[in-house]
Amino acid sequence: MKFSQLMTKGRLTLSVGAAAVALVAGSATLAATAASAAPASPAAPATPHCLSSNMTVWTGSPGDGTAGSFYYQLEISNTGRHACTLYGYPGVSAINSKGQVGLPASHSGPKSVVTIPAGGTAHVVLRVIDPGAVCSHPVTANELKVYAPGQYKAETTPFAVSVCPHNVTLHVDAVHQNAGIPGYSNS
Numbered sequence: 001m002k003f004s005q006l007m008t009k010g011r012l013t014l015s016v017g018a019a020a021v022a023l024v025a026g027s028a029t030l031a032a033t034a035a036s037a038a039p040a041s042p043a044a045p046a047t048p049h050c051l052s053s054n055m056t057v058w059t060g061s062p063g064d065g066t067a068g069s070f071y072y073q074l075e076i077s078n079t080g081r082h083a084c085t086l087y088g089y090p091g092v093s094a095i096n097s098k099g100q101v102g103l104p105a106s107h108s109g110p111k112s113v114v115t116i117p118a119g120g121t122a123h124v125v126l127r128v129i130d131p132g133a134v135c136s137h138p139v140t141a142n143e144l145k146v147y148a149p150g151q152y153k154a155e156t157t158p159f160a161v162s163v164c165p166h167n168v169t170l171h172v173d174a175v176h177q178n179a180g181i182p183g184y185s186n187s
Contacts, residue, residue: 047083047084047085047115048082048084048085049084049085049086049087049150050076050078050080050084050085050086050116050148050150050151051080051084051151052147052148052151052152052153052154052155053080053153054078054079054080054084055076055077055078055079055080055148055151055155056076056077056079056155057074057075057076057077057144057146057148057155057156057157058075058077058157059072059073059074059075059126059144059157059158059159060072060073060074060075060123060179060180063128068129068130068133069127069128069129069130070127070128070130071125071126071127071128072125072126072128072159073123073124073125073126073179073180074090074092074123074124074125074126074144074146074157074172075121075122075123075179075180076090076116076121076122076123076124076146076148076175077116077119077120077121078116078117078118078119078120078121078122079119080118081118082118083115083116083117083118083120084115084116085113085114085115085116086113086114086116086122086148086149086150086175087111087112087113087114087149087150087175088111088149088150088174088175089107089111089124089149089172089173089174089175090124090146090147090148090149090172090175091104091105091145091146091147091154092104092105092126092144092145092146092147092170092172093105093144093145093170094141094143094144094145094159094161094163094169094170095141095142095143095144095145095156096139096140096141096142096143097142100145101139101140101141101163101165102139102141102163102164102165102166102167102168102169102170103163103164103166103167103168103169103170104170105126105168105170105171105172106168106170106171106172107171107172107173107174108171108173109173109174110174111174111175112174114175114176114177115177120178121178121179122175122176122177122178122179123175123176123178123179123180124172124173124174124175124176125172125173125176125180126144126170126171126172127170127171127172128161128163128169128170129168129169129170129171131162131163131164131169134164134167134169135164135165135166135167135169137165138162138163138164138165138169139162139163139164139165140160140161140162141159141160141161141162141163142158142159142160143156143157143158143159144156144157144159144161148175149174149175
């Protein structure tokens, strides 16, 4: 049938009317169900990201050596009043009085969210490759410049190291829970 024939016979009106009644009935049922449901409990607030202003960076010494590399625990402590989270890799560079020396640290390894309680510490493993193995004229640095994962303000920590000016000599993995120093306690 054509539209004009349906209009004349009243079928279109009936079809639209039936749909409207079904829609109103469905809406009433949904509203009644929503009204009788228990109120939802508020979601627990997410732990915020750590901010540079509430962190300090330091190194655990001495390092452990293997053929061609030394490994250090690079610590990131939460000096704030509340727990916070870090995710990923820090940005790490060697510096001296003239500025950055060598290339920034490379990074690899699986990432996970790490929650640091107020006063707590997380860590990354810093690998320092023997510069004599990869270049002939290493440069000396006396500090590390560290950007915590996701931050744009760096912290510095004293750290004497020789690096290659044009080859990557430093490497870090992703941030790990706790200090990473045997016997170290945050309390």
